[in-house]
Amino acid sequence: MAADPVMMSDEHPLYVQKFEVTVAEWNRCHGEGACDEPRRAPAGKSATRTPVTNLSHLDIEQYLRWINKRARHPFRLPTRAEWEFMARDVMPNKPDPIFTDRELSWASAYLTEGIAPRKLKVQGSFSESPEGIADLDGSVWEWTDDCYAGDSGVVPKELCPAYWVGGEHIAAVPFVERDPARGGCAVGAPPAHLGFRLVTDVPPSEK
Template sequence: MPTTKKTAVSLLSLAAPVVLLAAIGGVLSAKVGLFDDLKDGIDPSIRPPVTVTIAPRQMSYRAEGHFLKNGFAVDAPIVVAAIKQPLEIMKYQVTRDDYERCVADGGCQQPEGGHGAGLSGVPMTGVNYTDATDYAAWLTKKTGEVWRLPTDQQWAFAAGSKFPDDALGIDGTKDNPALRWLADYERESSRQRAKNPRPLPTGAFGENEYGVADLDGNVWEWTETCHRRVTIGDDGEVLKEAPACGIFVVNGKHRASMSFFIRDPKSGGCAVGVPPDNLGFRLVRDGRWYSGYLYAFERRLHGAG
């Protein structure tokens, strides 16, 4: 019995500060109007997107980044991640129709061009990172739910068996540094841009095992993960990591890294490899209990209304 009582007291001592902080946060939020963005702009005519919820699991995938060992490029390591919370992600990419509602409402800019211009029922393309995050902010305001770009890890989690493995299987060495360069050249030569890059109607490329559609079509998707350059030791330990947060990971048939302002991949800005055919996006719904606090603080921090 003493043990049970001690455990109960211990749990109470942990829970009390959390409840107190939440209460204080709620009062302060109300005082300064912290949640105005999530309350004032709700529009019942804007329906939340169709989503898929994927149950937590452990997964392994190839890490993102440009990895170096002893000064030579090497394959990124396979990492294991335990995803502890369900992930709710849009089943389809944001469509041109949905994006143009944001434009009409003044929440998004209208990009010029894009292979799907003038088409209905197709993914929105020709958008840069800022366009995608502007749409996420607009959808958050209209629905009262927090929407964000996925991280690279979340995208890999949702992609499942359709997540691409870009390993070459050949690491650069001082004995023959040209081997990896040649393998990389051969791989990129085989990745030809589509003869007809025009986006197809949503669902045209099928679904994966979780019901997420069009993951390996001709539209690459922005994530909120910064590209990075990582130096590792002989045992794989990270010796140095240098994020490049003006460049973000985009995922599709293969990974690419694009400068945040790029809308048309063929115009440049691709850090490595053959550029994507199109740039689009899908969002995840942030269902964490404190997501509203976090979103509101981020908006205030960046001076956004």
């Protein structure tokens, strides 16, 4: 976990993994029969230091069930608001929006050329937040647990068509998507890589 919890705006502490889940951590889940498909680190990169990517929201739900049972601790994905709050000090300055209408903010993000590197790098290659959370501004965009419901408003979780992911900007990605560069993005410019990190409301030393 990061050195310090993120103190949210409502003053509750959020405990956040310092790094994104790695290829090696994912493969332990696979090795125990809880995650469907193994992953490989790119040539020349260590599986213990490379974020696991090409994961859908459904894939991550498998990992969550496994790690919570194995660790006997209530880990989860962050909400969109939590992700944005924890990343507030490390994200690059946003360019002037193309559209000023709030309803068209997604279009501004889609049409603005990204500045974050797209090459997958090992953990610790990017910035670190004041709490010690690394790589929030890196090339791996991170799934959250907040549903994108479009114009329909709130939908039941079992019917959610897409989830928000955090990265250079916030984008909505279909829940089954693993490679948004190929499959597209529900809202916003497509991320380079999809991964995740875990958070918890309970101090990791407690059960």
